[in-house]
Amino acid sequence: MADSSFDIIIIGSGPGGYVTAIRAAQLGFKTAIVEKSYLGGICLNWGCIPTKALLRSAEIYHYMQHAKDYGLSAEKISYDPKAVVQRSRGVAKRLNDGVGFLMKKNKVTVIWGAASIDAPGKVTVKKSTVEAPKGALGEGAYQAEHIILATGARPRVLPGLEPDKKLIWTYFEAMVPEKMPKSLLVVGSGAIGIEFASFFHTMGADVTVVEVLPQILPVEDAEIAGLARKRFEKQGIKILSGTKVTKLEKKSDSVVATIDDGKGKPQTVEFERVISAVGVVGNIEHLGLEKLGVKTDRGCVVIDGYGKTNVPGIYAIGDVAGPPMLAHKAEHEGVVCVEAIKGLHPHAMDKNLIPGCTYCHPQIASVGLTEAKAKEGGREIRVGRFPFVGNGKAIALGEDQGLVKVIFDKKTGQLLGAHMIGAEVTELIQGYVVAMNLETTEEELMHTVFPHPTLSEMMKEAVLDAYGRVLNT
Template sequence: MNWGCIPTKALIKSAQVFEYINHAKDYGIKVQDAEVDFTAMVKRSRDVAGGMSKGIQFLFKKNKIDQLIGWGRVKPGKKVSVTAEDGAETVYSADHIIIATGGRARELPALKIDNEKIIGYRKAMVLEDKPKKLVVVGSGAIGVEFAYVYNAIGTEVTIVEFMDRIVPNEDVEVSKALEKIYKKNGVKIMTSTEVTGVDTSGEGCKVTVKDKKGNESVIECDKVLSAVGVVSNVEDIGLEDVGILVEKGKIQVDEYYKTNMPGYYAIGDVTPGPALAHVASAEGIICVEKIAGHHPEALDYNNIPGCTYCIPEISSVGYTEAQAKEAGYELKVGKFPFSASGKASAAGAKDGFVKLIFDAKYGELLGAHMIGANVTEMIAEIVAIRKLETTGMELIKTVHPHPTMSEAVMEAAAAAYDEVIHL
């Protein structure tokens, strides 16, 4: 909320509004001399995050939750110490202690973050000046979102990705579509490429990269954004003192988030599940309900939606086509492009598609992959469908409103079963 989902979406919206203005003539509107006020963009982003934070403070007071400010460490005997800014330490006891310390930007040996020239995602949200040239290392959600923002407001952006395609966790067709759109918008993309070093001794940065053939080249830029993932905050919080099991940088928990030590629990980015805010929230609720003596259902990690808020947006859930084939399923695959959608045409947002993957034998919806305008709002339908074990034919017969972007879900299902009539 403070340094992730909310402020980045505010920056994306500002960039998108500027993009709308620059293409206003496509909608029959004349606008002249629009320019980016980068400082005001950043201020709006921080104000949005600050407003949400104040909302949490209100909820704490409303629900009689005490907030203790300081550095927390778990201690043996179901205790937590809190060290205040002045160094004073206070120890508290509780029957149940939940560790939810989140994550931070991962660092590569050749890409040490100094937050001056080599920056992490936090600094990328609050830069004092808009860089003229930016190299983004990594093309997961963080990388492509910031690449969109800075490209849209006039920065020359280069994405360097170690894997053979951008957004490598997505379906291959989604990766190809986003790469095509980004290149069309002027983003330079280098896949199968590794950053071997950054020289920051001069006024800017000289980024040395090596492709899969071993060829080296140097990219000059003002800033380098390291967007190579996140690591869990598990250091210096007392885990070793208590004896809590940590493997591969993650606190090990059971399906209700108990650690190996009674009375200690962990949720969110410090555990092995996906590092997503909605996952952490769901885990926290399940954990507390179990502590309170209820009987919550364990979280189905195969039905967690993933959303990337670049423009066009990306959303997905379940198997990719390649994963479903690898798992041994016989497939029915349906795809409906937004270029055939009346709502998308009217909105000037014809890029992208909806792709649905069904088990041919039973009609189970194995996975869904979308790229396009507002698809992060559309994926929840798929998550509910999968939860309810709805079949492909049932989805086809579920009447969707017209004209909407969401019609493409019904149409993609129809395409999978050779019943589509709008292609």
């Protein structure tokens, strides 16, 4: 077969896969990428990007509803659910097309189908049920010295909470609702659950969030998660933490949920729709990994800091390689992987330096250690805080509710973590990420000039607060 032999074959074309393919091509590797469904993977088509398009529509609708707060007038405010979804899908298609262009530009061969690894260096691709893009190769046998798994993840399914695509949704169905439900139960309060809770609440649904752990947004700093809960509840979202959904009984056009907080008799509540947002699990099945002896753990492939598995010539990146399951982690992991293959000696992936963002209202962003984790590690710390209410730009924006929190090592001044809640914090967090990558101490941050008036000034003020030098509170 023509073009059946490559230096690198990447299985999966999500953000991790296609970015890895581009970097591999830049480094001179003859590169192919295998995909069975849609270029760009879950993130571009059903995850990060289209959800942000939905949330943008909700954000604008929110501001229209509060026009009076800005001295403006808006009457008979409404929305078209189909148009909101259509815009989101259009954004996804635009980026999907963009990935196809990038593959051609970088001379990456696209192979269309479902891949499995027969042996190190050998990949079999079976025909996909989805129509292949123009110019893609199809089913057949392919060879490559290096095979990189970038197969992503799918929604986790719990017994008794199995999605049926009609009444009980995963994020796939939640992104394309035919109508907005009047009442909605969201099971799980991680980033996915909270983002959908925020979206549907803004669009008018009566939303209840159930979380089995005591804290919502479990990976976030407890103080930030507590502030988030207060804001969500003030908006009208009902939150039940330390609580389980033990049963879902489907009716013709609604679901009766049995909710148990462990304190007495479980209650039953009826909802029009349910979203199951109880996490994701890596796509490790049907790849031939068991036969090859590739080590896995809790549904993910085990790798080192450079993407290597225990089997020479086989690598894994992104969601399939374990948490944090974030697109930007997958992209960087893939670049590190191919640069290591090339012998460029990149820095190993440091998961402590990967920021996390939740695009609810208000936004939440973080990087590094939480206050609790820093203390658990036996560190003496300094903690600084600065509220949005003390920032001129936040007040001018009408967004004066929020907090910036930083954590330093008391002995060395090392910035250990940063945690934020409020307007545009998903854009602000990268300043702290850069600082941590540069091993910045409080001294450099204190000597950095931040522009005025901006939200970013709060980042410096929080640092100053940690050292008793705060200026504007």
